[in-house]
Amino acid sequence: MPTKTAVIIVAAGKGMRFGNRTPKQFLRLKDMLILNYSLRRFINHQAIHSVQPVINEKHSKFYWNALRSIGKLGKSEKILSPTFGGDERSLSVKSGLLALAKLKEPPEKVLIHDAARPLVSKEVIDRVLQSLSDFEAVFPVLPLVDAVWKVEKNKYELMKDRNSLFRAQTPQGFNFSTILDAHLKNTDHWALDDISLATKLGVSVKHVNGCETNLKITTSTDLKTAERLIE
């Protein structure tokens, strides 16, 4: 029997930095809503068996309209009922994990992906999945190309170890019971990301190459960049 793999798409954020009345994940990027890019990418991936969306309760209407706008794809059997997120991203992830844990057949592996990263490529997903057969936690990263400075008040410090610093992306992949356990034990809801939680449990972690196009839409400038990327 092939390993069951699910993806949690966290889409419960309010997009404060973007600052639009419609939360950024429900904005249009060229011909489709931002959330729908990730949904399509994972639904169409043969190694992904189910897709667990996590949304804000107040965004239910946006969500159902988004699903309707992609026709047949939005009716895919892989899409599970959405679960409601929390005030912090880590609480939204936890809610997705708990929803998957309640399934008759919980997955063995899980990917966790930001809805705000619509242009994730199949290659990045494949790299994460491939390393997930040997490691309990896997995440895509990019190197830093610019010089990195630590600036605190009027103190400036050049980070000399730039080669050992990376920018993290999603999807981050995990052994399902490992990351569920990490979230159940976590009391710090400001926890930065799931990899940092997993490392606290001392599990085996691997980084793989991310992709420049897998940017996170944070501000309207990022949306313009994403538009140029899909031209």
Ligand code: CTP
């Ligand atoms: N997210 C979530 N639940 C939260 C916060 C964030 O599901 N309480 C999701 C967002 O919807 C997004 C991803 O986590 O897909 C990455 O978060 P971020 O880019 O920070 O989005 P927002 O939190 O919505 O934006 P901001 O921080 O500017 O308010």
Ligand code: MG
């Ligand atoms: Mg945020």
